Amino acid sequence: MKFFKYLFLLILLVFVVGSLYIATISVPGEKSINFETPLKAELFQIKIQDLSTYETWFSFPEESTSKPRLSNPENFENTTLSWQNERFEAINFQNKRFTEDSIIQQLVLKTWLSSSEMDINWTFVSSEKNSIIAVQLYSDASFMQKAEYILKGKSHIEIAENAIKESLSRLEDSIHKEISVYDISPVGKVVTGGFHLIHATSAARLNFESILDKSRPIFESVENFMQEQEFKESKGRIILFENFYEDENSLIFSSGIGTETPVAIPDYFEVLSKPISRGTYFKTQLRGDYVNLKQLLSISEATIEKRDLVINRFLKPFLEFEIDATETVSPAELVTNFYVPILE
Known part of the structure; x- marks a missing residue:
């Protein structure tokens, strides 16, 4: 009987110590991307604000397991694109608002263990030579996200950062092909x-x-x-x-x-x-x-x-x-x- 009592106390101690350790883990809450391109930034802005185009250029590293579903396409501030892949049970992009040279979106990522909400601020700056697509990502990591970070080695915001970098390169190639047609x-x-x-x-x-x-x-x-x-x-x-x-x-x-x-x-x-x-x-x-x-x-x-x-x-x-x-x-x-x- 004492054995089970000590085992229970040991498990409780490991849980408490582990929880304290997880709570002290620092997970990045902000990421910045500056993508430089010789193309006009407005060409990227047109594609990025139109969530119906994402199927052709945006993806996370893992294979998709469902077809993207677009909701409320007639209402910009509520347009949502949703799908699943091998890692995330749900991936949801939602447009929030836009100005002449910026777009604000929300990205929700959900796994079996945790979920996260990210604000994504896209800014588009054109110049005579090269344009800049600047992306700011903001997210507060919950306890369960920190636990997942320990298990997986990458936070949701880092995964989103890498996906955006790679997807912008694909989008640039796609735009090049479109505008080269004459x-x-x-x-x-x-x-x-x-x-x-x-x-x-x-x-x-x-x-x-x-x-x-x-x-x-x-x-x-x-x-x-x-x-x-x-x-x-x-x-x-x-x-x-x-x-x-x-x-x-x-x-x-x-x-x-x-x-x-x-x-x-x-x-x-x-x-x-x-x-x-x-x-x-x-x-x-x-x-x-x-x-x-x-x-x-x-x-x-x-x-x-x-x-x-x-x-x-x-x-x-x-x-x-x-x-x-x-x-x-x-x-x-x-x-x-x-x-x-x-x-x-």
């Missing part, structure tokens, strides 16, 4: 022109990255000028090539905004106005990223030659940005038209 289509002969271009002129080698870099501030400056003067825009952003057929080392181009009528511009403004003559042009369209503009020119010239069309050198070719970066963050959705003047 299509170049010869449209054919069209009659266009007959409008005026409010512009500023610059020069660069035939390098579209350089041409676009020099054109963007010009576009913005001209748009601001037109808004201030209450001039009506009719054709959007255009780059007119001044000496495209002259085989010069440097390409002179005029970047600006099209308007239907001539505009009198005071001398103290750094923009000019010129007519774009009406005529017959051969139109080729690019749907996709601007990195494919060189192919757009090549295909346009090859098609014109193949169809035995003659270029009209008295008029000037131009690019028209039908859908540009001011209207979409996805390069796959850009639409650019190239017009080459031809003789009838």
